[in-house]
Amino acid sequence: MEITRRHFFSRTSTGIGIAALGSLLADDGFGAADATGTGGLPGLPHFAPKAKRVVFLHQSGGPSQMDLFDYKPTLDKFAGIELPGSVRMGQRITGMTSGQSSFPVARSIFEFQRHGQCGAWVSELLPNIAKITDDITIVKTMNTDAINHDPAITFIQSGSQQPGRPSMGAWVSYGLGSENRNLPAFVVMLSQAQALNPDQPLFSRLWGSGFLPSNHQGVRFRAGSNPVLYLNNPEGIDPGTRRDMLDAASKLNRMHLDEFGDPEIETRISQYEMAFRMQTSVPDLLDLSKEPQHILDLYGPDCRKPGTYAANCLLARRLLERGVRFVQLYHRGWDQHNDLPRDLALQCKGTDRASAALVMDLKQRGMLDDTLVVWGGEFGRTVYCQGRLTGTNYGRDHHPRCFTMWMAGGGVKKGFSFGETDDYCYNVVSNPVHVHDLQATILHCLGVDHLKLTYKYQGRHFRLTDVHGQVVKEILA
């Protein structure tokens, strides 16, 4: 019987972000309508996890590391001077600046100060993140293979520059399943830019399931009256009517099951019940009216405006609280090719407070210990100026060789800084962390060996980290 049921469930996959095999093995009986979690693959996690869940605050566009975290007083000396060839070493640059006749160094015009016991340098643009430096690990030596948005953001989310692979959240959903039957394992929320220059687009492949069954793709939670696509009953159908319809459908389906014997019908019945439960659980989740004033104050006034980064951060906490395994935020607008001083300041103003608030809020609830928070973009920005360099204005192109991310909770060190870049903030001097290393490390925090979480497709056992990736042991607590 064991094999039969496994066979059957290899045919289709059920649930939203709930791995089919796991849900069955964990439940011992299909269609059970309990609200307990559903596990992922048998044997996972591979070892005791430090983090039960992840929130990835993706800053789309590539925040400027030397204007935010990677303080380079040496640049004052080099300002306006041509970037030496010995630093650039012929590394490729994007088509947007490869035609520039000169590559003058642009120093950051922003003030930096040391913060916290750890004394981490943080830019004046991030006064709130500056207050949590003792809770986070700052990684200054992130590096990636891609130099443009589409491949770079696809790379950091799926481990491959080209489309087609599952996103990180989908892998986690596949491997670990959900802790809450009534909510997806993998939730995605977007917020729009503050910067005035045009945004870079995003793609649904970034939370897609690639070759994994589509039930592992991220479920978008959106601002507005219909937070999950098609969640609301149509006008004129009240909950009583809906319940009545579902009861009738369920009876008819059950009679049909008796005749045809296909267990898929049983699954369908339980999925309809789960849909009905979601219609209650999701609005409840989104209802911020029970959040006390001091929490709303912590995230700032924007958190009352649905769809803002602040609102999404607060919702992220509520999702994590309810056992959502992987929450992915995207905030657009970090692509400062020109007018960096103006636009970067606007971006920071729109995100600094809420990012810090999320960490503090998780901490005060005791959730930070088993929740991993990750902040960062798909690449960094060049030390040389794109366009005209003046005393007050400059732009920066994409830079893959080094950029800064920070992580908090869930098994990483507190008040720690990892890796050093050179005086130009161009190359890594020590302790590089490649995107695949970051992915391996995030999985490690979740108790997953990145070498062993695989899926066979087109004859190959694919994994998130492709054929690369090393866990960055040094940043683990």
Added chain:
Amino acid sequence: MAVRLFLALSAAGLCLAADKPVDFNRDVRPIFSDNCFACHGPDDKHRVANLRLDTEEGLFADRGSYKIVVPGDPAKSRLLTRISAANKAVRMPPAQAGTTLTDAQIDIVRKWIEQGARWERHWAFVPPQRAALPPVRNEKAAHNPIDRFVLARLEREGLKPSPEADRATLLRRLSFDLTGLPPTPAEVDAFLADKSAAAYEKQVDRLLAMPQYGERMAMQWLDLARYADTHGYHIDSARDMWKWRDWTIGAFNRNMPFDRFGIEQLAGDLLPGATVEQKLASGFNRNHMINYEGGAIPEEYQVEYVADRVDTTANVFMGLTLGCARCHDHKYDPISQRDYYRFFAFFNTIAEKGLDGRNGNAAPILEMPTAVQASEVAWLQQAIAEHEAALAEKETQPLLAAWQKTRVDTLPQPPRDGLLAHYAFDGNLSDSSDNHRDGRLIKGVTPFVAGRPGQSASFNGEARIEFPGFQAERFAIALWMRSGALSEMTVLEGGPGIEIGIEESHPQPDAKRGSPLYVEFQGRRWHSKTILFGAQWHHVTLNVEDGKPDLILDGARVAMDAVGPVAARPFRPMAIGDPHNDKPLKGDVGGLRIYGRTLTPAEAEALALHEPIRFILTQDESKQSKEQKQRLLDYFLTYDATADLRRAYRELNSLKQRLAQVKKDIVSVQVMAEMARPRDTFVLGRGDYQNLGAKVTPAVPALFPPLPRDAPANRLGLAEWLFSPQHPLTARVAVNRYWQLYFGIGLVKTAEDFGSQGDAPVQRDLLDWLACEFQSNWDVKALQRLIVTSATYRQSSQVSPALLEKDPENRLLARGPRFRLPAEMVRDNALTVSRLLNREVGGPSVFPYQPPGLWEELSRGETFTAQEYHESQGPDLYRRSMYTFWKRTVPPASLTTFDAPDREKCTSRRLITNTPLQALVLLNDPTYVEAARVLAQRAILEGGNDPQARLRFLFREVTARRPNQSEVRILLDLLQRRLDHYRKEPAQAAKLIAVGASKPANIEATELAAWTTVASTILNLDETITKE
């Protein structure tokens, strides 16, 4: 791990009865492949211990003191001792390999050696042989050869086939399978009433002859061809490939032989004397994604396009994972990296650019004008050539030169009467009217750049200039402006409480975005009727008199609509940039003049038309730019040349405009076309475009027979080679995919991988027999007919617990297929049974209901296409789902929820999921709510007077079968409760029946609403969305 273990068990469970001989290909090779080949396989560079287990020589080689495999002697076979070693340090595969052999697998290897260790080439690389039909005990049960194979196997397994499905169920199954649409009750009735022996076959022929057959077959092909309506990467703007899509539908309907079909899809452009249709067919390999992200490197993406063609071609036609050899030799199949790049070379000589597609289709393009368009283009081009000859430079240049010398003195002067201030922005902010009302920079910088009339000031969104205010009831403001963005922005504010700006942009008929100009004054607001586009210079003269503005744009009066009251603006200094409302100007302003009176149209014209020319004429001729010279010529030929020249010039411009318009309306398609000088192909180290290795020429992988000596070494040669009789894969892969269409799973489960990592065929004799049959004439319809007329296909899909346990996936086919419908059919079914479906075949893609904002939240916006979703109107809302506009980065949500792929890459099979999100779509998507209401209308209007009759009508329309008494009871009870409910809540009823674009029928709202809930319930049943 567990998943892999289970897959192995499943193969063993189905394929290996305990006492049966071990089959190397079926039982042993998969174990070696998955566990050993990575280190001991075809990859020359990464082989360990100089040991190969993927070849006969490797397995049986004498290695001096020992042998890897000694047939008949497991104990002497080093292979077995190593894989079964108790000592972990010795045991293979090693711990770090990540794979482990189960006891069952080790046992299979042992038995294989015991039984003599017979080795065979990988089955899929050996051409199929037509097997003799196996004997069966129950010959009556076999309608055709397929059944003989299936039945023989069932008899061996001790299983009995299921009886034939009842006719209603069978016709519904058949209709979905052959046309993608359900049968009408009338069609079911006709079939039920047909007592002839060939009743079923008649239905098959009827369905195969419908135009919807071609659509259904094309649906599968679109997944394989990664067909979409956008380019896919980054900006993801629109392309036009629908002509290719329509070619594909037509080819299936005409029953084009599959070899012809494949050759034209791959190389139609290379056929001798290729027709337009053949060139069009070659669009198959231009459906891949195309990038033009600013900053991307062309060479990088050009390589990706070719790699995509290689992956897709190998996958679709050969079931090969050739892409695995892009970075290194294939780990599992005998395909070297050099083989890969020689195959790559076939597809690397397309006249394409690495970055392209910004303005629609990417080169190479095939234009497909209608006959009318073609003749119109021809005569327009002819007429343009004639006019251009009349206006030849050698004729006009002397005239222009003479004119230039004198014209500056006679040009109308800018008006000076009543001039309060004039800012030329030619390097400073001073007032040149002698009134000393100089402007000053409050913040930021405003570079002075070449603009209109001569120079202008550039605003980046943060600078602000203030000018002394003035108070007047009657005044004029004149300025040049050019907006650099498409969002709402204030151009000028203050003075006597006036504000001039640009409205939020909106898509205009030709897909560009544009905005009206707005004016606010004394608490009122107006919008211009004329639309302004970004990045273009405009001259604005605003006369204000009696509290009302009068707009003269580019020298011509423009009407304005009053749009309502706004907050009155106080008197303030006049300012440009960074205004009160936080919507700063991004763009340029030039030639600002303030008058204490209104300007006449002639005066406004002097500013708009003549002043910029005056500026150029006053410049030294040697300093005039090319663009300025062109503007002088334009001015001269428009206003000052002889009447003949002026007329010729006017006509020329109008002809050019017409040509541009006609050309814009001509549909084109991306196709294959070879470069004049073919690009060289190199082996790319680690697949990296920068890492060029040895130069290679086109060739097929060495494991196959080579191209015939007289065949061209190009795509055409390759395409013809694929369909040569000795090709081991093409026919097998094709029939397997058709099998998958009907039975959900192919005879080879991994339809995309026939290599050694793929699943062994569950019935190789049947697969090979079908392949040989198909290969004999490549008749696609005949193959479909063969499959659907088999007794195997026609079985009931009811399943007993015992059979479910023995064969949960129905690989042995002791019952009929039962699967949830593909995404497109789920929706098309609802549209069909409600009679909303628009059956038009082909044409541009359409935009059915979609929740608002899905595209806009992710897109770049600006002037790119396919950034905003504009719902279709009328019948286009109800086209078949395959015509839904497919935007790759945001594919249609209600279809992807039912496992439709995003079409970024070739998809050979869709996995089927069963999720609560699907329930939400079927319950709440307006598509299904509207379909339920229209269906309810039909039940009320056509189903008879008594509720029970209506209900039976409704149920049968949706499911094709008659409901039983208990089913009727449950639904009638629901109806009664809903009627009671809506009678109490008539407002709710009115809302429910208003969902959707179609108007509800003239039926009492409460009754219609109650029936709508019943119809919706039936549309949500498992059997409704299932092929039974």
